[in-house]
Amino acid sequence: MLRRFFWLVFLLVPALAAGVTLNGAGATFPYPLYAKYFSAYHKLTGVRVNYQSIGSGGGIRQLYAQTVHFGASDAPLTDEQVEAFERKFGTAVVHVPTALGAVVPIYNLPGLSTPLRFSGPLLADLFLGKVKKWNDPRIAELNPGVKLPPFPVTVVHRSDGSGTTYVWTEYLAKVSQEWRDRVGVGKSVSWPTGLGGKGNEGVAGLVRQTPGAIGYAELVYAVQNKIAYGAVQNRAGKFVLADLATVKAAAAIDDFPADTRVSLTDTPAPDGYPVASFTWILVYRDLDKNRAFKSKAEAKALFDLLWWIVHDGQKLNEALHYAALPEVAVRASEANLRALRYRGEPLE
């Protein structure tokens, strides 16, 4: 009996000692992708990564509380948040983009075969409750030849705080003065009208159940669940249907910022889908300032992991319907990762 127990210990100890374990927490939107990354990376290197998808806000809080090696967020840190980290810990926070996501307008109008076309100001007025019927001339004007039913418009939005809402409201605020003044931008906002559903599935469920409903959801969710979604007119005037190519094209902008904290909504890119966004992994630049790190080996493991994600890992994106990083974002991330330090030493 006892001997058997000893064998167990012998079997377990090497397994425990072998790999470094990294912990992360944050956004739910990229969770399926991250789960894939981390299992592939574990097979490749033996490094174990635990990721808890507790939401972007929670990820930032955990990073601030130093309980995790990295956080993850669908929205970049605000300038105040960046300053808060600098003041408290004396280090910058590095944003590493991992993928691109998009938010699409979904609707429930029986009998339509082609995707509806929306313009930014029209979407804003729909979500402000100002366009009340589907056969409104403003919708008909953008969709010639489409027979629009005289249904009342029922707006469906997220009831939980969400990066999806952030991207959606940021876009609406950029294209509508009234949205900017009355509602603003945030993960949860004070909606002027409509029903709230919890999560992408909640919104999609309500839209499916309610004829005449319009809502918004992650592209990944809409594609996987085969929900019809509309095309949105971008700044260049083109009606763009979100897919991997148009979402990736949204990041093809001239003045890409070095810290990658860039908003891609209402992108000037001529072929880009206008409601797209990066999702980021967040780490301290001086990794030793984060109490979660116990050794340089852990810091090195994190560096290698992130390097792998922005290069080889990107091949996993498209199979899961996440757009891969464009070249500019990879170059910027390389420079940012090279700047990571552990007790002043580079990790490359």
Added chain:
Amino acid sequence: MKARLYGKLGDALFTALLVALALGVLGVAGLLAWELWVGGAPAFRAFGFWGFTLSSEWNAVSERFGAWPFLIGTVVTSAAALILAFFPSLAAAIVVAEYAPRRLGEVVAYLIDLLAALPSVVYGLWGIFVLVPLVRDHVEQPLFLWSAEHAPALMGLLGPPTGIGMFSAVLVLALMILPYASSLARDAIRLVPREQREAMYALGATRWEVVRRVVLPYARGGIFAGVVLALARAIGETMAVTMLIGNSGQLPYSVFGPAATMASVIANEFTEAEGELHLASLLAVGFLLLLLSLAVNLIADFILRRMSVGEGRK
């Protein structure tokens, strides 16, 4: 000798254990209230206790928070659900305990108790996929169209007939709390002594008279306890309500339109609340919810006491 010593020691240990566990429960409850208070304090400080409780603006963008819409939502939905559930639950209890043959009564009682065992997310799903389309097509839209034609003044009160909203949430909530009210009422009715009934029958009373004059007055303490338990459940219910109520804190509420409750707003916004004040406000809502539950229980306790005094006098 040895046995007795052992017994005494065991007794002492057992007493100590019980006291420790009982105090532990008290401690946990106290700690809970304290933590909610401390967590919510920044919100109370920023807006004032009454300013926070009575303000109806909840806006995470401008960082102005008030709990009033959610307080109203919780009170209205749970009160309405209780009113809806009360008579059916009492009727079910009377049927099971008094009228039905024993076998049938057992089956019905079992099924009612089973309602309490269903997870609330299942109620939510059933609500979304079955109840909402039914209510929308056969209750809300006909009523709405009727009022549009005959009583336009009512339309604002009724609200948009989308199926998702206060009305569906209250229906499901009533169904969820029914077993609690019913099961306590049933036990109380069964505890009514045989002699009481027999005496009444001996006087020539009908079955209905026995129920009305003997069973219900005698069992009212238990029935009321069931009502309180059901109300407490309704106040705290989160998942099913969140799935069905439409989650909009915009006052004024309408009968069919969306609303929000204290529990639903916490469940919705807690994970992604980033601003310190937003998080504090959610905890403050939790604290108010605790106060509301406490108030309900205290009032219930007071009424129960009055009831038993009345019984003693009789």
